[in-house]
Amino acid sequence: MVRRDNYSVQFIEKQQAALVKCDWQDCPPSEHEIIGRTLVSLVSSGSERGAYMDYFGGTTYPLETGYAAVMEVQEIGVAVTNVKVGDIVFAMVPHRAYNRVKDDEVIHIPTGMLPEHAVIGRFPAVSMTSMIHTRIRPTEVVLVTGLGVVGLMCAEVMQHCGYKVYAFDPNLSRREVAQSCGLRHVYGSLDDVPEVKGVAGLAMECSGRENAVYSLIANLRKGGELYLIGVPWFRSTDTFAQELLLNIFYGYIHVYSGWEWSLPDRPKDFDPNSNYNSIKTAMEWIRDGLIKVEGIYDIVPPSECAGVYESISKGTLQKTCVLFDWRDLQK
Known part of the structure; x- marks a missing residue:
């Protein structure tokens, strides 16, 4: 094929994003x-x-970013047998116009599925790791805090799998989106539903805020489980840990990291669950309408990346998530 210039979204400095021309290996694919x-x-x-905000310090810029894309296969190596030119596949690759990836690192998109919907299958997989690990089974009550896209997808997945889900976010527009996606119990705060106090067996914390953790711990039943799925990027409260530890101790609460990569990327002999399988399953559920994604995203050209990341940092996104559409750039 005729090679073209390649472009990627990069953080060029702290809190500065841009679409820039990037290095591109002008050669055929390897085997x-x-x-x-x-x-x-x-x-x-x-x-x-x-990474954009450099919360933990030490980030080296410029930095290429992104980890999920839907691609049209244009070339394959001589030993590739699982895909052919023209196939539409998902891959965990950066925000780039063109990407190279190994043949065992792609997932076929279900036939007839919109790329815009398929790529969102990456988000349910984040919390599906915790759902796979938990000892709490349907039809127990589950509490989900934070209705950004990870929390929204978490709540939808749990409800689809038979749990009774109560979802919480102080942001009214996020709550309205959640209700439009079919979530039955959506509230601004756990204080709005005192009837669930001491009833829930499982809590999925997706906001990364300490206050949400305190509220969830105080509302779980004895022996309940809490999964920390949202990353606590920065300190958001001056509350001491003693209250938290007391509730954990006397509530016999089990607290776990919700780190999604505690599952292997591919199934193994004695561990059939994997992140790739979670993504594939989530895409199928989206295709079948079991997880709703219509209307939750904005789609913009990558040239508008600076405004997108500024909106994310300020919490002013109009929709739950954003997709970059690369097709016009490649004409």
């Missing part, structure tokens, strides 16, 4: 390699925000 043109890529308002 097990795939080259694809990106159709859409997904912006993570959690992980990418951390």
Whole structure:
């Protein structure tokens, strides 16, 4: 094929994003390699925000960003057998117009599925790790705090799998989106539903805020479980830990990291669950209408990335998530 210039979204300095021309290996794919043109890529308002804001310090710029895209396969290596030119696949690759990826690092998109919907399958997989690990089974009550896209997808997945889900976010527009996606119990605060206090067996914390953790711990039943899915990027309260520890101690609460990569990326002999399988399953559920994603996203050209990340940092996004559409850039 005729090579073209490649472009990627990068954080060029702290709190500065830009679409820039990037290095591109102008050569055919290696034996097990795939080259694809990106159709859409997904912006993570959690992980990418951390690097954009440099919350932990020490980030080296410029930094390429992004970890989820749907691509059209354009070239394949001589040993590639699982895809062919023209296939539409998902891959965990950066926000780039063109990407190279190994043949065992792609997932086929279900036939007839919109790329815009398929790429969102990356988000339910974040909390599906915690759901796979938990001992709490349907039809127990589950509490979900934070209705950004990770929390929204978490609540939808749990409800689909038979749990009785109560979802919480102080942001009215987020609550309205959650209700439009079919969530039955959506509130601004746990104080709005005192009847669930001491009833819930499982809590999924997706906001990354300490106050949410305090509220969840205080509302779980004895022996309940709490999964910390949202990354606590920065300190948001001056509350001491003693109250938290007291509730954990006398409530016999089990607290776990919600780190999604505690599952392997691919199934193993004695561990059939994996992140790739979670993404594939989530895409199928979205395709079948079991998880609702219509209307939760904005789609913009990557040239508008600076405004997107500024909105994420300020909490002013109009929709729950943002996708970059690369197709016009490649004409």
